[in-house]
Amino acid sequence: MLDKVMIALKSIGKNKNRNFLTMLGIIIGITSVICILAIGDGFTSVETKGLQDHNTKNRVTLAFTPSSDDDTTSGFTRNDLSVLEGIKGVDHVKLTSSNPEASVTVQHQTKKASANLNKIPKKLKLSEGFGSTLDADDTSNIFISKDLADKIFKDKALNKRLVINDNVFVVSGVYKIGDFNYRPDIYVSKTTFKQLFASQISQDEAKIYVQSSASKKVVGKSALNEMKKFGEDDKLGKYEVSHPDQITKSFTKTLNNITYFVAFVAGISLLIAGIGVMNVMYITVSERRKEIGIRRAFGATSGDIRNQFLIESIILCVIGGLIGIALGYGLVSIINHFLPFKAVVTAYAIIMSLSVSTAVGLIFGFIPSNKAAKSSLVGLLKEE
Amino acid sequence: MLKVNDIGKKYGKFVALENIDLEVADGEFLAIMGPSGSGKSTLINILGLLDQNYTGEYLLKEKSYKDANDNYLSKIRGDQLGFVFQNFKLLTTYSVYENIEIPLIYSKQKQTNKRELVESVIKQVGLEGKEKNLPSELSGGQQQRVAIARAIVNRPNLIIADEPTGALDSKTSKEIMNIFTDLNESGTTIIMVTHDSEVADYAMRTVFIRDGRLYNNEKSVKR
Numbered sequence: 001m002l003d004k005v006m007i008a009l010k011s012i013g014k015n016k017n018r019n020f021l022t023m024l025g026i027i028i029g030i031t032s033v034i035c036i037l038a039i040g041d042g043f044t045s046v047e048t049k050g051l052q053d054h055n056t057k058n059r060v061t062l063a064f065t066p067s068s069d070d071d072t073t074s075g076f077t078r079n080d081l082s083v084l085e086g087i088k089g090v091d092h093v094k095l096t097s098s099n100p101e102a103s104v105t106v107q108h109q110t111k112k113a114s115a116n117l118n119k120i121p122k123k124l125k126l127s128e129g130f131g132s133t134l135d136a137d138d139t140s141n142i143f144i145s146k147d148l149a150d151k152i153f154k155d156k157a158l159n160k161r162l163v164i165n166d167n168v169f170v171v172s173g174v175y176k177i178g179d180f181n182y183r184p185d186i187y188v189s190k191t192t193f194k195q196l197f198a199s200q201i202s203q204d205e206a207k208i209y210v211q212s213s214a215s216k217k218v219v220g221k222s223a224l225n226e227m228k229k230f231g232e233d234d235k236l237g238k239y240e241v242s243h244p245d246q247i248t249k250s251f252t253k254t255l256n257n258i259t260y261f262v263a264f265v266a267g268i269s270l271l272i273a274g275i276g277v278m279n280v281m282y283i284t285v286s287e288r289r290k291e292i293g294i295r296r297a298f299g300a301t302s303g304d305i306r307n308q309f310l311i312e313s314i315i316l317c318v319i320g321g322l323i324g325i326a327l328g329y330g331l332v333s334i335i336n337h338f339l340p341f342k343a344v345v346t347a348y349a350i351i352m353s354l355s356v357s358t359a360v361g362l363i364f365g366f367i368p369s370n371k372a373a374k375s376s377l378v379g380l381l382k383e384e
Numbered sequence: 385m386l387k388v389n390d391i392g393k394k395y396g397k398f399v400a401l402e403n404i405d406l407e408v409a410d411g412e413f414l415a416i417m418g419p420s421g422s423g424k425s426t427l428i429n430i431l432g433l434l435d436q437n438y439t440g441e442y443l444l445k446e447k448s449y450k451d452a453n454d455n456y457l458s459k460i461r462g463d464q465l466g467f468v469f470q471n472f473k474l475l476t477t478y479s480v481y482e483n484i485e486i487p488l489i490y491s492k493q494k495q496t497n498k499r500e501l502v503e504s505v506i507k508q509v510g511l512e513g514k515e516k517n518l519p520s521e522l523s524g525g526q527q528q529r530v531a532i533a534r535a536i537v538n539r540p541n542l543i544i545a546d547e548p549t550g551a552l553d554s555k556t557s558k559e560i561m562n563i564f565t566d567l568n569e570s571g572t573t574i575i576m577v578t579h580d581s582e583v584a585d586y587a588m589r590t591v592f593i594r595d596g597r598l599y600n601n602e603k604s605v606k607r
């Protein structure tokens with residue numbers, strides 16, 4: 001078997017350019033297959049993990065959307081909370097925010113700007129200043145982004161004072177925001193955030209936990225009706241039941257469309273690749289009639305000849321497949337910068353790709369190989 | 385070795401062979417002569433089991449292969465026959481060694497034996513040191529030696545040679561015929577087509593074909 005593979009590799013190597021062009025279709029096709037499967041697999045694993053993370057089984061979420069984009073404060077109030085908790089079948093209700101950042105105005109001397117603010121994460125890489133976080137009860141220091149620093153301060157921002165909503169802080173660190181990252185403009189300590197800014201964040205989500213005896217659907221409906229009647233910010237926006245998987249649903253839909261498109265591209269390019277393989281195998285067979293004749297005269301059966309060309313066609317496709325897998329792998333790691341989840345190339349995807357390449361080689365190499373096997377021997381031996 | 389009874393062959397209406405009777409004994413060295421287009425290659429292709437499309441009876445080692453299937457014919461060709469052609473018919477991108485190895489790929493030899501077998505026939509035809517060369521790097525005579533080595537690597541009973549010296553000068557032809565004579569003396573039966581009566585003189589017996597008919601079919605031992 002190994003010697004047969006060597007023979008195939010040798011004759012493929014003899015026509016590198018021609019064979020590479022033939023492989024292109026396979027390469028594109030397999031690259032697409034790898035990407036589709038990687039995105040699909042990555043997404044499924046996120047989705048299933050997500051379900052395990054926050055149990056949405058006994059929870060209905062009511063969302064408030066303000067009618068004005070500038071409105072960042074309206075949402076569910078304390079009174080709303082007690083109304084919701086009074087509904088039959090409700091266990092308890094949590095008010096949260098879909099966007100946990102506070103919108104603030106900042107000022108240094110005469111320069112003013114608006115900015116987003118949040119509490120400090122556990123670790124942050126600073127480009128200027130020391131340390132990687134702020135003490136939980138540090139009420140004087142803040143970190144700001146390089147962009148904001150450039151906007152407000154003429155020169156160095158470090159150790160300068162910055163006024164945020166009438167409170168004075170000292171900039172003790174500056175961080176850069178990478179191209180593919182999102183960060184707010186300002187970080188403050190946990191305590192500062194709680195004391196000064198938490199109240200500014202609109203609580204536009206009510207997570208209603210339903211008693212196990214009650215129906216989510218019914219509770220959701222009555223909660224919506226209650227809010228339409230009694231909601232304090234009813235005039236400022238719209239209430240709706242947000243299905244926990246609504247976001248994922250719309251995302252899945254886009255993803256599906258992309259997947260169909262890529263699958264279509266993969267299918268077409270594999271089909272064209274197959275036709276190319278068939279063509280190149282026809283050419284090879286007619287170029288090598290002498291070789292076929294010689295092998296037949298010295299003991300090769302027509303089956304041996306057919307297998308020789310089939311192996312060649314399969315190897316041609318598998319090489320294309322391997323290049324496609326490598327390219328797909330590279331492409332997936334690039335795509336991962338833009339995806340909200342991590343696409344993964346699984347062993348299954350690699351096996352799948354290799355099977356597809358083998359199948360293309362087998363299917364489209366079969367007719368030419370059979371032609372080689374079935375030629376009349378005397379005719380073949382007249383070839384020079 | 386073989387026996388031919390009333391063999392005929394037509395290409396459409398054209399009669400290429402007619403009424404051929406021929407017997408070749410084990411260990412014989414037969415030359416077939418005749419003008420161009422007389423049917424020499426046509427006959428020898430039938431004898432070499434390369435062409436099954438004929439009328440009449442052909443027995444190789446007392447067996448008829450008229451109805452044998454393709455796989456079986458391939459096996460017989462590989463195991464019992466060895467071919468030498470006028471224009472060598474070497475694979476131009478394969479080395480001397482690889483060319484000679486071809487019949488072994490399709491026989492059931494062990495890998496270790498294969499190397500030995502190839503080395504021994506390379507020695508036999510006097511091509512030591514040329515194993516890695518391509519055919520294009522050899523002279524015509526050397527190329528024909530490669531072809532002979534390939535024909536005998538499986539130790540066949542019968543060598544079928546279609547104008548083995550047709551592309552060689554008379555000096556080189558003599559060298560090739562000496563190899564043939566050695567092979568014949570060590571027991572291999574040889575059937576050879578040639579135009580050259582000097583070459584035919586190396587054979588034990590010569591038959592003539594003209595217009596598809598065989599003449600002078602009597603024994604005439606010359607050596």
Ligand SMILES: Nc1ncnc2c1ncn2[C@@H]1O[C@H](COP(=O)(O)OP(=O)(O)OP(=O)(O)O)[C@@H](O)[C@H]1O
Nearest residue numbers: 395396398400418419420421422423424425426427
């Ligand atoms: N495939 C074919 N179709 C039709 N006619 C053929 C075919 N092959 C051979 N012939 C004819 O059969 C006759 C014998 O051909 P063959 O090749 O046996 O000649 P030959 O004796 O070997 O000649 P040369 O010495 O030139 O090789 C020729 O007249 C040739 O034209």
Ligand SMILES: [Mg+2]
Nearest residue numbers: 424425426546
């Ligand atoms: Mg001829």
